[in-house]
Amino acid sequence: MTHYLSVDLGATSGRTVIASFDGERVDMREFTRFENPQLPLAGHIFWDLPYLYNEILRALRFVKTEGLQLQSIGIDTWGCDFAFFDKSGQLLGLPYCYRDPHTDGAMECYFAEQMSQHEVYEHTGIQFMPFNSLFQLHTLRRAGCTTLANACKILFIPDALIYMLTGEAVCEYTVASTSQMLNPNTGDLDTELLHTLGLTRDHFGRLVQPGERVGVLTPQVQAATGLGDIPIVAVASHDTASAVAAVPAEDADFAYLSCGTWSLLGVESPTPIINEDSYTNNFTNEGGLDHTTRFLKNITGLWIFEQCRKEWTVDNDLPVAIPKDVNALNALSLASACDSLIAPDDPRFAHPTSMTTAICDYLTETGQQLPESPADYVRVIFRSLAARYAEVINMLRDLTNVEIHRLHVIGGGSRNEYLMQFTANSLGIPVVAGPQEGTALGNALVQVRAQGLVNTLAEMRAIIKNSIELKTFRPQSTD
Structure with a gap:
């Protein structure tokens, strides 16, 4: 050992x-x-x-x-x-x-x-x-x-x-x-x-x-x-880059989503993709393991949800108690029928004084139903993130000509089952959740490889898949 x-x-x-x-x-x-x-x-x-x-x-x-x-x-x-x-x-x-x-x-x-x-x-x-x-x-x-x-x-x-x-x-x-x-x-x-x-x-x-x-x-x-x-x-x-190295993929037909405060959604490319379309759509070419390119887009992630939770934590006049566990909070939203959507990357959501107010302002301006409870807000936020992920996946397909048949989600957001299911529904492809701690895993496996105990990125990923539990979410007809 x-x-x-x-x-x-x-x-x-x-x-x-x-x-x-x-x-x-x-x-x-x-x-x-x-x-x-x-x-x-x-x-x-x-x-x-x-x-x-x-x-x-x-x-x-x-x-x-x-x-x-x-x-x-x-x-x-x-x-x-x-x-x-x-x-x-x-x-x-x-x-x-x-x-x-x-x-x-x-x-x-x-x-x-x-x-x-x-x-x-x-x-x-x-x-x-x-x-x-x-x-x-x-x-x-x-x-x-x-x-x-x-x-x-x-x-x-x-x-x-x-x-x-x-x-x-x-x-x-x-x-x-x-x-x-x-x-x-x-x-x-x-x-x-x-x-x-x-x-x-x-x-x-x-x-x-x-x-x-x-x-x-x-x-x-x-x-x-x-x-x-x-x-x-x-x-x-x-x-x-360490997190993407830990994606437990077996084939090349995948996209990855590093899901935390930020969402970083992209594909691995053998070469940089720098052209008018990538420039116009503000995609980035960041360095990866073995001289690969992480061709991706930064998207607002769980930031909006996290800021709403902070507001609810200090609001003692809420009609229901707010669970600390993320999936327990999500469960409250299953009864919500609020189908409004926001644009997560709208600048107003970057640093608002009140995130719930910013959401309501956006929905009012776009003529949509306003949320009436934390459950409604959670549904609006996660369905909106999932819809944005679908938009970016389609952009990636167009920009790279890569067939994307599954999405690997790494990072803390991968344990949010509600968001994972919404994402699978929105993309129409399986979503594989895990590892949650991908960054530290990728960090460690690069050290293992540096010692000569592993030779390739594929071997690293096989070890990671053998070391953790993954959960696959398949598209459902309704959300």
């Missing part, structure tokens, strides 16, 4: 997971869990990177206490954000959070001053989000940011943590691909785009692919944890 540590950091919480592999199955055990709070300081929002680093050290001390013999460590996080380091390797300030409002209007400013939107897409094939690293860095440069001016290295969040643990400055391919600074045709950061930011390739670490051994824990980290020179492996460092 071999053991690996997956460090899986999300935008609200983080955890470490011990993966144990016996040659046929991988067992996952959550080791530590911790919050990942966004820090509001001086009108901006930052990440507490030293805190995250210390949480990793805490997990490593527990590894020592338990006497586990780790083969390696892998780190995955969200994309787009980055940290600055000076020439002595010291962290300069705290990384900005992608939700910081300083990037409001950032895209339009960049297009007006540096390069057209169409040209940027031709260089990167990445969909346009104001918090993409390209626009964050341009915003900081225009503002005269001293930490940027003094930075010797700019490292994406997983790369920054690897640097703090090993002293090795790298730029992992999958997380770099989310920055809108990587050219998928050359497979490296685009020097023309870097030039528009006043940066050079030397500002970033050497490019590494998932599965490459980066280095070992520094003597300082070894002394702080009591461990030896454990290797750190560059996994698919963007969390969605």
Whole structure:
């Protein structure tokens, strides 16, 4: 039995997971869990990177206490954000959070001053989000940011943590691909785009692919944890890339949906798809395992539902008690007959003061029935998400000429049986739910493969299928 540590950091919480592999199955055990709070300081929002680093050290001390013999460590996080380091390797300030409002209007400013939107897409094939690293860095440069001016290295969040643990400055391919600074045709950061930011390739670490051994824990980290020179492996460092690597598919005729606060719906492609249609429909080409392309679209996910639940939690005047269990709450909605639909990607649902009010405003404007209870809201939200998934699946079929015969759903949303059934009904194809913890699984299996115990992505996926329980939802005639 071999053991690996997956460090899986999300935008609200983080955890470490011990993966144990016996040659046929991988067992996952959550080791530590911790919050990942966004820090509001001086009108901006930052990440507490030293805190995250210390949480990793805490997990490593527990590894020592338990006497586990780790083969390696892998780190995955969200994309787009980055940290600055000076020439002595010291962290300069705290990384900005992608939700910081300083990037409001950032895209339009960049297009007006540096390069057209169409040209940027031709260089990167990445969909346009104001918090993409390209626009964050341009915003900081225009503002005269001293930490940027003094930075010797700019490292994406997983790369920054690897640097703090090993002293090795790298730029992992999958997380770099989310920055809108990587050219998928050359497979490296685009020097023309870097030039528009006043940066050079030397500002970033050497490019590494998932599965490459980066280095070992520094003597300082070894002394702080009591461990030896454990290797750190560059996994698919963007969390969605790790999750997609864990899709337990056997054939190529599938789409995947990473379902959480965001819904990322796409297909695996052997090459980038960059053309007028993908540009017009704002599809993205992000890096995947084995040089594959994750051709996908970002869709608002469970965010709308989560925000409604928060409102109901503090509303003591509701006519019914709101169950904490998601599927129990969904069960209340089975009696609902509200057939109204919203457009989940409408900007009004991004950060409303009241999500339920935003839903009612949309339905009023579109002349639809208003929900009268939490059950009605749940039905409206999930039927709307399922309808949006069907729209995007049809776009994917048109853009890729791929026959899609099943949808694999990974992430926390895969345990929402109500949403899974609505999705199967809307798409008219089977929906395979699981794994729920795909990111940590994908992280671990890349480490297993780096050790030479698995050879191919297909073998990785077969092991995952052998290790977890899947549930298939087939289309039903009514919802």
